Amino acid sequence: MxxxxxxxxxxxxxxxxxxxxxxxxxxxxxxxxxxxxxxxxxxxxxxxxxxxxxxxxxxxxxxxxxxxxxxxxxxxxxxxxxxxxxxxxxxxxxxNKIKFDELPFELALKSVKGNGKRVMAIFEDPNCGYCKRFRQTTLASTDNVTVYTFLYNILSPDSFTKSQNIWCSSDRNKAWDDWMLNGKAAPAAPNGCTSPNDKVLALGQKMSINGTPAIFFADGSRIAGAVDQRALEAKFATIK
Known part of the structure; x- marks a missing residue:
């Protein structure tokens, strides 16, 4: 047998x-x-x-x-x-899945709300209206999340300058929120201050990111474009 x-x-x-x-x-x-x-x-x-x-x-x-x-x-x-x-x-x-843990998080802004257990990375252009609306509505109502924001400048020639000014601010997260939520521009970057703009641009192109916002999750999946809070919570619920 x-x-x-x-x-x-x-x-x-x-x-x-x-x-x-x-x-x-x-x-x-x-x-x-x-x-x-x-x-x-x-x-x-x-x-x-x-x-x-x-x-x-x-x-x-x-x-x-x-x-x-x-x-x-x-x-x-x-x-x-x-x-x-x-x-x-x-x-x-x-x-289109990525290895989330291999993202160069040192090139991103990091913000934590609540316990920060749920993690996401967003590629955003400072001139992106959909990105601003996503932050003003969806993210503003979402708790217990860690957000890595990569400043991905693809929409306008001055996106690079705006991102550099924000990156070179003494409080980058505040400068980013001031601009995206309230339209308050960051002061000009001091001489000699450099930003990771070129590295982030190369990274986004390698990942075939053609528009903003592009949202990535801990399981490597992505959402192209802004979503409302219900859709975001539903997505988080699928990630173990």
Whole structure:
């Protein structure tokens, strides 16, 4: 009996290895066909899609779908009508996850409310109206949270200057709140004071952050854009 089980287990492993090899060969063929037609577009990954006979194509933080010949490329979301699930969005969320603990927190402002047990990081531009509204409404009503704010200057030429002035203030958090909540600008940065603006900009670009606010959570997931308090609390509730 034990020998039979061992033979079956070995046969199962061999079948899985063969299947993996076949899948890898098919995906390589699809990649080759697409590469010839997409004229140098970098394909990050190819794998079987939820729809049989289709392949998922990851290009940056976007997803496309193709047939086995690589002739047709489809743009859109796959919805599972049985489970009412957006399978494409779930996959995008998974691809966009980061290693939260590896963020360079020394480049961010840090504020703590209440016990600070719930942690989030926000990339914000000082000229971002949605960021200001998010702070004035959602964050103002949220307790027991630690917030790391990365000053991510992408919206206006003077965003860099405003962020540098805030970073070089004697109380950075107060200067940031004064500006974002009350529109009170920080005084000009003293000569010789430097800010991490360039490092944060490079970091955000590496993380494919194209707009602000971009909110990240301890589980590595992100929300692109401002949300209300109910949505934020619902998100926190999913993080263990």
């Amino acid at each position: 034990k020998k039979s089980k061992l033979v079956l287990a070995m046969a199962s492993v061999m079948l899985m290895s063969c299947a993996d090899a076949q899948n890898g060969k098919e995906e390589a063929q699809v990649r080759k066909a697409l590469a010839e037609r997409l004229n140098g577009v970098k394909i990050d990954s190819i794998r079987k899609a939820p729809i049989p006979g289709m392949y998922e194509v990851a290009i940056g933080n976007e997803l496309r779908y193709t047939d086995p010949t690589g002739r047709y490329l489809l743009e859109g979301h796959i919805l599972d009508l049985q489970t009412r699930t957006d399978l494409t969005q779930a996959r995008i969320d998974d691809l």
